Amino acid sequence: MIDAVKSVAGGLPRAALVLLLTASTVTAQERKGGPTPSPSGAAVYFVDVKNGSTLPPKATIHFGLRNMGVAPAGLDRPNSGHHHLLIDAPMPAADRPIPNDFNHMHFGAGQTEAEIELTPGEHTLQLLLADKDHIPHNPPVASEVIKIRVASQVAEPVAAAEGGAIQQRPSPPGARVYFVQPRNGDVVARKTLIRFGLTGMGVAPAGFDKANTGHHHLLIDTSLHALDERIPNDFEHLHFGLGQTEALVTLPLGTHSLQLVLADADHVPHKPPVMSNVIRVTVTRTGRKPRPRRHHSR
DSSP states (O other): OHHHHHHHHTTSOHHHHHHHHHHHHHHHHHHHOOSSBOOTTOEEEESSOOTTOEEOSEEEEEEEEESSEEOOTTOOOTTEEEEEEEESOOOOOTTSOOOOBTTEEEOTTOOSEEEEEOOSEEEEEEEEEEOTTSOBOBSOOBOOOEEEEEOSOOOOOOOBOGGGOBOOOBOOTTOEEEEEESOTTOEEOSEEEEEEEEESSEEOOTTOOOTTEEEEEEEESOOOSOTTSOOOOBTTEEEOTTOOSEEEEEOOSEEEEEEEEEEOTTSOBOBSOOBOOOEEEEEOSSSSOOOOOOOOOO
C-alpha cells in the first residue's frame, strides 16, 4: 500500500495525499481488528436461519459459536466475547466499539438468542462477536452476511367452528414428513442433530398463512392427545416456528421415542394430519453402542 501511495504522490496535491494516507490507514486498521486476540478456528454463525429464509415479523434467532466462549460485556476473560447482530448494516470498523442503535443490536448480558421484530420486506443479517469493550477481536469473528425476507402476511387466529372446535387447514394428498436422521433404532449422543424431511408440501414459518405449507414440531416421549388442537409448547413438544428443517437437540441418557408433526400457521395439525412414524433412539455418553461386558473365568 505504501508503494502504491508513493507511485501517485508526485501527481497529487498535498491535501489529496493526506486524505489518501488517512484512508489507507483506516483500511488497514479495519482489517487488523481490535486489541483482543481471537483463537484459531473461532467462528460465529446463525443456528436456525439460513440465507434466503422467510421469517415472520417477530422471530427468535439463535446464535452459534465455535472455539470461543460467551462472556458478558465488561468481563475480561480470554477467548470469549458477546454477540452483536447487524441488521441492514455493513461491517463496522474493527478497531473501535460497535455502535449501539437499531442496526447494531448488542447482547451484552451474554445472550445466545434474541427475539427481533423486523418490517416486512428484504433484510440482511450478520453476527459479530466483540470483547468486553464491544470492540471486535483480532482477527474479527463474524458470520457471513445472509439475506432474509420478512413476511407481510400474518395469519389471523384460527376461528373456532360451531361447537368450539378449531377449523383445521387441509393437507394435500401424498404429503409426508419423515426423519432424514436419525433412523429408527440408532444409537446417538446426548447432543444429536435431527434433520426433518418433507414431501408434497412446503415449509413456512409460524404465522405465515400459505396453502399447502406448515412448520415442524418434534414430539419427544409423548404423543398428540388431540389432532384438532394447537400443539403444546414445552419440553416434550418442540416447535420450530422459524421454518427450520434441522435442529440440534439434547436428550437424556436412555431410550426415547421421537415423532415429527407438521402444523399450520397457528400450530394446529392439518387435516388429515401430516405425521411421521414413531422412531426410537438410544442415547449413550459416547454416541455408540455399549460394548458387551467380558466375563473372565477364574
